[in-house]
Amino acid sequence: MLMEVLSVLPLRPGAAVVDGTLGLAGHAREMAKRIAPGGWILGLDWDEEMLKEAGSRLEGIEGVETTLRKADYRELPEVLSQEAALRHRAAQADAILLDFGLNSAQIDDPNRGISFREDGPLDMRMDRSKGESASSLLNRLSPIEIERILEEYGDENWAKRIAQVIVDRRKNKPLRTTQDLVDCVLAAVPPSMREKRIHPATRTFQAVRIAVNHELDDLQETIESIANMLAPDGVLCVLSYHSGEDRAAKRAMRDLAKIGFDEIIKKPLVPTPEELAVNPKSRSAKLRAIRRQSIS
Ligand SMILES: C[S@@+](CC[C@H](N)C(=O)[O-])C[C@H]1O[C@@H](n2cnc3c(N)ncnc32)[C@H](O)[C@@H]1O
Structure with missing residues (x-):
């Protein structure tokens, strides 16, 4: 504009x-x-x-x-x-x-971990000199806190299920990469969601990015x-x-x-x-x- x-x-x-x-x-x-x-x-x-x-x-x-x-x-x-x-x-x-x-250059850089389209470290910080990365946040918060982030910042209908899968999976292997988070979302949402035009991880990634950067x-x-x-x-x-x-x-x-x-x-x-x-x-x-x- x-x-x-x-x-x-x-x-x-x-x-x-x-x-x-x-x-x-x-x-x-x-x-x-x-x-x-x-x-x-x-x-x-x-x-x-x-x-x-x-x-x-x-x-x-x-x-x-x-x-x-x-x-x-x-x-x-x-x-x-x-x-x-x-x-x-x-x-x-x-x-x-x-x-x-943010702009496309930031979204498209796999090293920032903002996009679910490319595998990369699950970071999402815009200022990488400070703050807590997305992986650290998601490996630390309670299921209720994760659910609230997904609902509040992403309007995610499957927030509760996604939060539960994240918490279950991190017990064996902490989330490290964007693909780890995509896999959690795909495991939590019903198969019909996977055929939608909008990727099922879109809202989760937006919500976590907003939380990480306190936007x-x-x-x-x-x-x-x-x-x-x-x-x-x-x-x-x-x-x-x-x-x-x-x-x-x-x-x-x-x-x-x-x-x-x-x-x-x-x-x-x-x-x-x-x-x-x-x-x-x-x-x-x-x-x-x-x-x-x-x-x-
Ligand atoms: C949509 S882009 C701006 C595009 C710009 N108007 C242009 O024409 O190129 C948003 C920019 O704001 C920066 N940004 C977002 N939140 C910020 C904040 N709290 N403080 C400083 N910069 C921020 C992002 O790093 C990004 O570069």
Whole structure:
């Protein structure tokens, strides 16, 4: 939903822009071009490899200062304050983008263990320098805790059975690989599920990834504190792909609308049929945006 994001954000020469989820800099490149000359773009990602790749993709855009930091967007208020102070700028942004989730490069890398399509270590951490891997989590939690993760983050109908198979199997052999987890799911779901268009392990993998990375923890509060870093007339765009993310964005924006912000997209925008034809993976995307009122 690149065009929608670009049309909603106030991108003008000299603007200060924050991309809290830089990824491969697809949005950041286009935003950067629109704030030259004199603009500043601060990009965050918690994945070292994304930052490296984004850095090379942002090279060569004239008239814009680029700052990239390896950080969780939950730290965005502190990072923006620190980086702005170094530049004698106000710790405020004219435009902020949060494009949640992960990109195909991360999903397709078997070493990360995010996808059930390739066998690899059952890791799933986006920042592999810290935190607990998926295998450690699934080998440690109680069946009830695993069931709750699968239900809450994956809406998985067979959560109880999958959790039980995981716990039974790990007694003999702890889960180590993505294939171990796929095998647990296949053993737990009825055979008819295996013929469905969507792979039976899809929801389990999504749910475990969300739990491993704490993707939904404190999300509403985080969005609210990030919106408070906007300059007057500044806009925050939030692109979500999971019902839990969109719920947090919706609640945050409703609360912010009571304290000096205007929701500028009342009903979330979804991809057009044209975008879906080119990029079917965008099918669950929802875009919301909020603007800080100007000081009168
Ligand atoms: C959907 S991709 C962003 C794609 C990007 N807008 C582009 O055009 O290339 C999401 C990115 O956000 C990063 N990410 C997800 N959660 C994060 C968090 N809590 N803090 C920092 N980065 C995060 C992921 O590592 C991934 O690179």
